Amino acid sequence: MTTPQYTLVIPLKPPATAKSRLAPAVGALRPELALAFALDTVDAALRSACVAGVVAVCDDPAAGAELALAGAVVIPDAPAAGLNAALNHGAEYARSALGAGAVAAMSADLPALLPAELTRVLTAAHPFPRAFLADTQGVGTVLLAAGAGVRLAPAFGGESRARHAASGAVELTPLDAATVRRDVDTGADLAVALALGVGPRTLATLGRMQATAYTYSPDSRSGQVLLDDGTALKFDAAAFDAGGLRLLRPGQRVRIETEGEGGERRITLITLQTF
Ligand SMILES: Nc1nc2c(ncn2[C@@H]2O[C@H](COP(=O)(O)OP(=O)(O)OP(=O)(O)O)[C@@H](O)[C@H]2O)c(=O)[nH]1
Numbered sequence: 001m002t003t004p005q006y007t008l009v010i011p012l013k014p015p016a017t018a019k020s021r022l023a024p025a026v027g028a029l030r031p032e033l034a035l036a037f038a039l040d041t042v043d044a045a046l047r048s049a050c051v052a053g054v055v056a057v058c059d060d061p062a063a064g065a066e067l068a069l070a071g072a073v074v075i076p077d078a079p080a081a082g083l084n085a086a087l088n089h090g091a092e093y094a095r096s097a098l099g100a101g102a103v104a105a106m107s108a109d110l111p112a113l114l115p116a117e118l119t120r121v122l123t124a125a126h127p128f129p130r131a132f133l134a135d136t137q138g139v140g141t142v143l144l145a146a147g148a149g150v151r152l153a154p155a156f157g158g159e160s161r162a163r164h165a166a167s168g169a170v171e172l173t174p175l176d177a178a179t180v181r182r183d184v185d186t187g188a189d190l191a192v193a194l195a196l197g198v199g200p201r202t203l204a205t206l207g208r209m210q211a212t213a214y215t216y217s218p219d220s221r222s223g224q225v226l227l228d229d230g231t232a233l234k235f236d237a238a239a240f241d242a243g244g245l246r247l248l249r250p251g252q253r254v255r256i257e258t259e260g261e262g263g264e265r266r267i268t269l270i271t272l273q274t275f
């Protein structure tokens, strides 16, 4: 049996506006994390035996440059009419400009994605003209595939599992594909993705925001944290107040926001880590 070959279409809003539901858990690093998820998703996808290429639909120049470095063909978000229009545009481009046969739209927020699990899903999709995989919650969709010459007809957004089923696409289930189904919209989703194991870019981005409380003086509302590489970094009362905490105990895991680099790196906010 030959291995089916799909060209994936992956949509990404400009990171500055993406992943708004993650803001309470990750604060100012949300745009960087949204891009990290997409880069890890593209990297893992391109290592699946069933993926011939990835088309990323993204209007943001900086994000687009990084997605291209990761190996995606990046195209602008035409006609700028939302997610499904972007996916239609990506699928048409894949076929007209890249000569793609089978295409699949896939979420950009799968930081735990394993290539072998994606291979399993695309192999399962291949016998059907159109097929889809629901997200872990069973409400949305993480992947919609269409065979050569078949219109993708994406209906992503909100409760898209029901829409894709009603459109005649075959639902793929059950499958051993937890990392494909694990899209990350909230801090709770991120905790589950971390337990599955996330890609290197997501891990590095999270590493910039995580630390452990080391010392804290209630009198001055200041103290020190230990970064995960063992470096100690001080925080002052302004940073403590910015995080909205009442007290801090040594050993608690914290989320920090910083400015500057190296010896100049300074904590601007410290709060408890919630994912
Ligand atoms: N290119 C493109 N991608 C989009 C558009 N709308 C949404 N997306 C992407 O489609 C996926 C699902 O989008 P949403 O659930 O609406 O947004 P999100 O950024 O994941 O998260 P929230 O802001 O929390 O809703 C994400 O990868 C988005 O970046 C669009 O108009 N154009």
Ligand SMILES: C=C(OP(=O)(O)O)C(=O)O
Residues within 6 Å of the ligand: 135, 139, 140, 141, 142, 155, 156, 157, 158, 159, 160, 161, 183, 185
């Ligand atoms: C766009 C979708 O997902 P989410 O809003 O969960 O990112 C979807 O599942 O169709």
